[in-house]
Amino acid sequence: MDTLKVRDAQDVEQVVRAAIASEQPLEIIGHGGKRLIGQPMATNALLDLSALNAVTAYEPNELIITVQAGAPLADVLSLIDSRNQQFAFEPMNTSSLLGTPDIGTVGGMIGAGLAGPRRIKAGGARDHLLGAHAVSGFGDSFKAGGRVVKNVTGYDLCKLLAGSWGTLAVMTEVTLKVMPRSESERTLVLRGLDDLAANKAMTAALGSPFDVSGAAHVPHSAFQAAAGGLAELGSPRQAVTLLRLEGITASAVHRAAALASALAPFGAAEVRQDAASAAIWSSVRDIEPFAADGALGAWPVWRIVCPPASGGALGQALARDTGGDVIYDWGGGLIWAALPPKPDAQAALVRARVDAVGGHATLLRAPEQIRRHVDVFHPQPGGLTALGERVRHSFDPKNILNRGRLDRRVAT
Amino acid sequence: MTIMMPASDQAVLGRRDSIVAALRAIVPGEGVIESAAEMIPYESDGLMAYRQPPMVVVLPDTTEQVSQILKYCFEQGIKVVPRGSGTSLSGGALPLADAVLLGLGKFKRIREIDFDNRVVVTEPGVTNLAISQAVADAGFYYAPDPSSQIACSIGGNVAENSGGVHCLKYGMTTNNVLGCEIVLMSGEIIKVGGKSAETSGYDLMGIITGSEGLLGVITEVTVRILQKPETARALMVGFAQVEAAGQCVADIIGAGIIPGGMEMMDKPAIHAAEAFVHAGYPLDVEALLIIELDGPGVEVDELIGRVEAIARSCGSTTCRISNSESERNLFWSGRKAAFPAVGRISPDYLCMDGTIPRGALPQALTRIRDLSEKYGLRVANVFHAGDGNLHPLILYDANKPGEMDKAEAFGADILRCCVELGGVLTGEHGVGIEKRDLMPEMFSEIDLNQQQRLKCAFDAQGLLNPGKVFPTLHRCAELGRVHVHGGKLAFPDIPRF
Numbered sequence: 006m007d008t009l010k011v012r013d014a015q016d017v018e019q020v021v022r023a024a025i026a027s028e029q030p031l032e033i034i035g036h037g038g039k040r041l042i043g044q045p046m047a048t049n050a051l052l053d054l055s056a057l058n059a060v061t062a063y064e065p066n067e068l069i070i071t072v073q074a075g076a077p078l079a080d081v082l083s084l085i086d087s088r089n090q091q092f093a094f095e096p097m098n099t100s101s102l103l104g105t106p107d108i109g110t111v112g113g114m115i116g117a118g119l120a121g122p123r124r125i126k127a128g129g130a131r132d133h134l135l136g137a138h139a140v141s142g143f144g145d146s147f148k149a150g151g152r153v154v155k156n157v158t159g160y161d162l163c164k165l166l167a168g169s170w171g172t173l174a175v176m177t178e179v180t181l182k183v184m185p186r187s188e189s190e191r192t193l194v195l196r197g198l199d200d201l202a203a204n205k206a207m208t209a210a211l212g213s214p215f216d217v218s219g220a221a222h223v224p225h226s227a228f229q230a231a232a233g234g235l236a237e238l239g240s241p242r243q244a245v246t247l248l249r250l251e252g253i254t255a256s257a258v259h260r261a262a263a264l265a266s267a268l269a270p271f272g273a274a275e276v277r278q279d280a281a282s283a284a285i286w287s288s289v290r291d292i293e294p295f296a297a298d299g300a301l302g303a304w305p306v307w308r309i310v311c312p313p314a315s316g317g318a319l320g321q322a323l324a325r326d327t328g329g330d331v332i333y334d335w336g337g338g339l340i341w342a343a344l345p346p347k348p349d350a351q352a353a354l355v356r357a358r359v360d361a362v363g364g365h366a367t368l369l370r371a372p373e374q375i376r377r378h379v380d381v382f383h384p385q386p387g388g389l390t391a392l393g394e395r396v397r398h399s400f401d402p403k404n405i406l407n408r409g410r411l412d413r414r415v416a417t
Numbered sequence: 418m419t420i421m422m423p424a425s426d427q428a429v430l431g432r433r434d435s436i437v438a439a440l441r442a443i444v445p446g447e448g449v450i451e452s453a454a455e456m457i458p459y460e461s462d463g464l465m466a467y468r469q470p471p472m473v474v475v476l477p478d479t480t481e482q483v484s485q486i487l488k489y490c491f492e493q494g495i496k497v498v499p500r501g502s503g504t505s506l507s508g509g510a511l512p513l514a515d516a517v518l519l520g521l522g523k524f525k526r527i528r529e530i531d532f533d534n535r536v537v538v539t540e541p542g543v544t545n546l547a548i549s550q551a552v553a554d555a556g557f558y559y560a561p562d563p564s565s566q567i568a569c570s571i572g573g574n575v576a577e578n579s580g581g582v583h584c585l586k587y588g589m590t591t592n593n594v595l596g597c598e599i600v601l602m603s604g605e606i607i608k609v610g611g612k613s614a615e616t617s618g619y620d621l622m623g624i625i626t627g628s629e630g631l632l633g634v635i636t637e638v639t640v641r642i643l644q645k646p647e648t649a650r651a652l653m654v655g656f657a658q659v660e661a662a663g664q665c666v667a668d669i670i671g672a673g674i675i676p677g678g679m680e681m682m683d684k685p686a687i688h689a690a691e692a693f694v695h696a697g698y699p700l701d702v703e704a705l706l707i708i709e710l711d712g713p714g715v716e717v718d719e720l721i722g723r724v725e726a727i728a729r730s731c732g733s734t735t736c737r738i739s740n741s742e743s744e745r746n747l748f749w750s751g752r753k754a755a756f757p758a759v760g761r762i763s764p765d766y767l768c769m770d771g772t773i774p775r776g777a778l779p780q781a782l783t784r785i786r787d788l789s790e791k792y793g794l795r796v797a798n799v800f801h802a803g804d805g806n807l808h809p810l811i812l813y814d815a816n817k818p819g820e821m822d823k824a825e826a827f828g829a830d831i832l833r834c835c836v837e838l839g840g841v842l843t844g845e846h847g848v849g850i851e852k853r854d855l856m857p858e859m860f861s862e863i864d865l866n867q868q869q870r871l872k873c874a875f876d877a878q879g880l881l882n883p884g885k886v887f888p889t890l891h892r893c894a895e896l897g898r899v900h901v902h903g904g905k906l907a908f909p910d911i912p913r914f
Binding site: 022025026064065066067068089124125128129131132141142143144145146147148149151152153154155156157158159160161162163164165167168169173184185186188208211212213214215216252253255256259260263310311312313314335338339363364365382383385386388389390392393395396397398399400402403411 | 801899900
């Protein structure tokens with residue numbers, strides 16, 4: 006397979022135009038770490054963006070950073086960290102889950118749009134992408150959005166690009182919102198709650214005025230495989246329910262105490278602070294208990310998004326019916342489920358249960374032979390599918406970009 | 418009127434009677450309005466300089482009726498202009514002479530309040546404020562707060578991606594909606610998103626939000642609600658120079674503080690507001706900042722101290738801190754009444770809405786001052802300073818020949834200046850007809866074509882709200898053509914491995 010290592014946006018245009026002319030679909034990659042996600046593609050050339058790796062402009066006082074899509078995310082994170090700033094949506098690092106070498110590029114972060122625990126407060130990747138330059142499947146460079154936070158000029162194409170898995174356009178440069186890091190953080194730890202009680206505790210916390218920025222629950226069986234910051238919590242025979250409060254120190258301390266007292270009916274809360282708290286949430290963000298090199302590394306992993314208050318019952322039923330393990334984030338609105346291997350990764354069962362509560366499920370980790378025969382992304386009702394397809398067609402009518410990644414019926 | 422709207426379809430106008438009859442068959446009784454006198458309230462929206470009676474007004478009250486109306490118009494090739502409360506400041510709901518005006522005013526019911534999932538499911542005609550009021554007993558509110566929130570509808574908020582004073586900290590409409598039901602021009606009813614944090618598939622909710630009624634008619638919205646902060650306090654800080662106020666804004670953000678709101682007014686705006694509401698604004702300053710901090714008391718008190726110190730280091734000449742809710746509201750009263758206050762000192766005014774990078778604030782003000790002299794028109798400036806969103810109010814008298822044209826030219830120059838300084842044409846009011854012809858200042862033809870292709874995915878015949886947003890309309894077939902460049906079959910000469 007040809008790998009075309011582009012040097013600039015013009016190269017991208019040239020490659021896409023040639024691909025259109027020769028009817029050869031392209032797979033778009035940065036570091037390639039997320040190639041294991043999605044339906045296996047019908048592409049026979051790689052468009053490699055890793056050389057588009059410059060930071061174009063970083064303006065901490067404007068709360069924005071403009072970088073080329075192939076910029077290594079690790080470098081960009083450490084750059085903004087040096088100014089005490091962050092991507093508030095807490096992008097997930099999929100490398101431990103997928104067993105890939107590094108965290109990837111900024112383009113990959115936006116294309117995948119996998120937000121971490123703080124999504125409940127700060128929004129997702131789509132809420133932080135202010136502008137982009139991209140090359141469409143017409144082979145034309147176009148601009149979307151701008152470089153300021155408040156902008157309603159024309160359609161908000163950035164929303165479509167975020168989470169589109171490279172199927173609409175090849176982003177070459179993006180402008181992202183950055184936010185100040187919190188001065189300090191506190192995590193309340195409740196022990197021994199079952200999934201339903203934990204869901205109730207998280208619902209109470211998120212319905213309180215205490216500005217909770219993380220609400221997760223790790224049932225005891227999933228906790229046994231815990232690594233990193235979660236492992237430090239000790240006592241693996243009990244489930245842990247975790248609630249994060251961030252802000253200036255006085256505020257975080259005050260709200261942690263107030264929330265602990267509001268949640269007293271669910272048990273006494275322990276408190277972890279700052280570095281220990283951060284380590285817990287990075288472990289939750291990356292779903293370390295399901296790491297590729299851990300005890301559950303061979304199990305397929307589903308990422309389920311659902312109405313948060315129905316998460317507890319949904320996750321509990323899935324774990325019970327399959328013998329799998331689940332971890333809850335977003336107050337129950339995000340369920341990670343590692344299920345014992347089956348030829349269909351238990352897709353029929355998962356989807357039936359998820360549909361019943363109005364959620365959707367993505368098979369985020371599974372071997373290629375399973376992904377060939379199972380819908381990785383949640384099937385949508387007919388009208389919505391057709392509209393989504395027309396939207397895709399409006400960017401890439403010849404289906405040149407990441408052909409078939411979202412829909413296995415296309416990859417023929 | 419300087420804005421050209423699409424030519425009227427005489428054949429459609431000739432069939433007006435049968436169209437009215439067909440609409441009556443779908444929406445019986447008073448839901449169809451066709452007399453000239455009764456249609457007057459629908460002739461314009463918040464951009465009142467532009468008026469146009471529609472062909473007919475229809476006010477359905479069910480999604481099924483909306484679907485039937487659109488299906489009928491789709492099949493008959495009749496244009497449709499959707500309308501919420503009609504508070505758009507950019508002419509988004511301006512009727513067309515040959516179009517059906519589809520009003521959503523009867524969709525007034527909140528369908529579900531779900532505290533556990535922290536969402537409200539509502540019909541689109543419910544006002545922004547009514548949503549907050551419906552959940553206030555439980556301590557919740559809906560965060561985006563456009564100044565028209567008492568009147569503007571949530572459907573219109575979604576269509577325009579409305580902002581407000583608090584969007585610096587809490588985001589715009591797009592960051593606070595989770596799902597909607599939308600009826601396409603074909604009559605097809607589509608549900609997007611719901612009570613989950615994210616939709617499946619492409620983020621259609623994100624593209625529908627801010628699409629200015631060009632993609633579909635919204636018949637239901639799911640918004641997320643938040644718990645009200647424990648307390649809020651405000652500072653009112655005066656500066657002898659605009660530059661110092663701009664520096665203060667930058668330093669507050671630079672210190673990692675995101676206030677709930679951070680507003681700036683210049684001297685003419687301060688004077689107009691003070692004369693109107695007597696908020697106690699200092700009259701001897703060039704710029705006034707109102708900075709609101711919200712959260713738990715301990716947090717607010719500490720941040721007030723930090724902000725006060727930053728203001729002092731930037732050379733503030735006056736600083737008052739609210740010690741009660743009534744005092745906080747008093748600080749805001751002048752800012753909130755700034756538009757009507759300016760209305761008292763001028764027969765007419767144009768409200769502009771560009772965004773610039775925060776750091777360019779002093780430059781922008783200088784440029785606006787120069788333009789004010791050039792055009793011989795006064796201007797009062799009100800800004801959402803925290804996010805660089807400018808609202809220059811251009812004062813003019815429509816009864817003086819040529820003065821409205823002059824005001825519009827002045828406004829266009831301000832927006833060009835915003836783009837030159839690295840900003841955009843509109844921060845929260847929308848493009849509509851007002852900024853339509855300025856779109857090429859910000860976007861190339863290729864950029865605009867890509868946006869119009871997306872329109873084609875929703876409305877291939879271009880029947881829904883035509884004449885808004887895009888300066889030049891292209892046929893979808895023409896836009897969809899893929900040009901094969903040079904017929905090359907091999908990949909170009911690019912490093913490969």
